[in-house]
Amino acid sequence: MKNSSRRGFMGKAFGAVAGVGAVASLYAMKKTWDPLPSVKAAGFTTLDMSAYKENELVTEKWRGKPIFVLKQNAEMVKKAQSNPKDIERLIKIGDAYYMVCVGLCTHLGCIPGYNPDEQSFLCACHGGRYDSTALVTKAPPPRGLDIPPFKIDGMKLVLGEEGPEYKKMLEAGTTLKV
């Protein structure tokens, strides 16, 4: 500080003011890019689960994303029960098992297509494959399709709310939070 003069002090004072201003501006800019509250609030979809047919993929919409609903037939349930990783992904409503997941490939977000004869999903973008509970059978996808937050309400399923079954899946690491 030996050489500090009044000019030096003014320089440092300006630096301090500019620094505070820069940080504050960056904060404002970051917040301006955030998703709007109206975007975040529009987030619940209710599905009537009695309407689905076995081994027929139906695509619903939740938060702008496609949601796959696949009611499992007896053969698929039997196959899933032989692998704990498969069966824990299914949602049981009444006596039926449903696969409900976000229909975006966990690799880079394309929509995989379902082949009811092979009972498997194929993502055309990079060749990833999933089985009938949407668990990965061929890379590049790093994990099975994500399961959206859900709450079982009789024969209805509310997407966007976190019910006890969903929380259990999160804890077990069956799905990631979306």
Next chain:
Amino acid sequence: MAHFTKATSLHDWLNQRLGVDTLRRVLATEYWIPKNINFLWAMGMVLAITFGLLLVSGIFLLMYYQPNVNLAFDSVNYTIMQEVDFGWLWRHIHGVAASVVFLVIYIHMFTGIYYGSYKKGREMIWISGMLLFVTFSAEAFSGYMLPWGQMSYWAGMVITNLFSMGGLHMDGLVEWIRGDYVPAQAFLNRFFMLHVLLLPLAILGLIGLHFGALRIPHVNNQDGEEIDFDAEAKKYLSGDKAHSKVIRFANDFMSKDMMVVSIYLIFFFYLVFFHYDFAMDPVNFDPADGLKTPTHIYPEWYFLWSYEILRPFSTNVGLIAFAFAQVIFFMLPFLDRSPNALPASRRGLFKYWFWAMLIDMIVLTAMGKVPPVEPFGTVGFYAALTFIGLWIVLPFITKFEKKL
């Protein structure tokens, strides 16, 4: 205040106030260009002209384009293409130029690599050029979003998903970039802003830096010869033009530059009028639909090589390989350990490195276009490994290169 005298002419009036004679001397008549060059040295001017075409056509498109998810598609495909007089012209110039500009950028880059124009004080030219390449890539991508067709939407989905960084699951960052869970209104609006203002501003600034970086080391020549520009300029100005190794930038070199530009523009407008379809993906003539992925998603041709480096690997490895491909060209001046600034043909193993890299990038480009089935998957995988391998061996083969 400086001393001003009564002006004898408009030129003199301007000269006293703006120093136009000095400006012209510094920028044109006494900016020296080596004689020993060929038509590949005109690519910079070709790029500047193409950027001008993009700017002018873009201004006219901007008058009718609507950055709204419900209106964007029709504002391009109906209003501009069918209602606006000559709207098709601006769109086709814009689309063709966006594609061709990358072809010329790649020629410009590989010319620089071949002749060693990134060495011996020319490193900043290379780095500023690479910054331009990256900014142009962002500009092309953001522009591709605007017609809001199926390819716009799904390219937007896939590319913004890259920012989740694979296994790091940074979904919050992806949603922040999009301003929504999926590409929607906020996304279209902000990419519109980037495309028409922020990125063009950055490009203009970087073009200034690129030209500025050229000033002190000067343009390279066909033999990588170190020219004493001051001595050669003195020789030229004293009247010995025949023995001087340099000529004036303007009008002497410019006249040759513009000759190449003329030939280029004939080719360019041939494409605009008769073959614009190569720059217009048919899939993008379907409006964006968030519930239906096109059966086969691929980027525009100029991104295919880096896309193919991403594709054959699992998510995390693929992302690392992709990131490597994006930044590694920046490092070229430092990974090339040889002091020789010579054409590749006279540089031993580097000659083979150059052609291997060029061919490998063409193979990657071709493999990126075809669907991910065999045998293309395997070819793409080995081409991606070759790309990474070539960069790893570069410091070694250039380190042991004989000093010439």
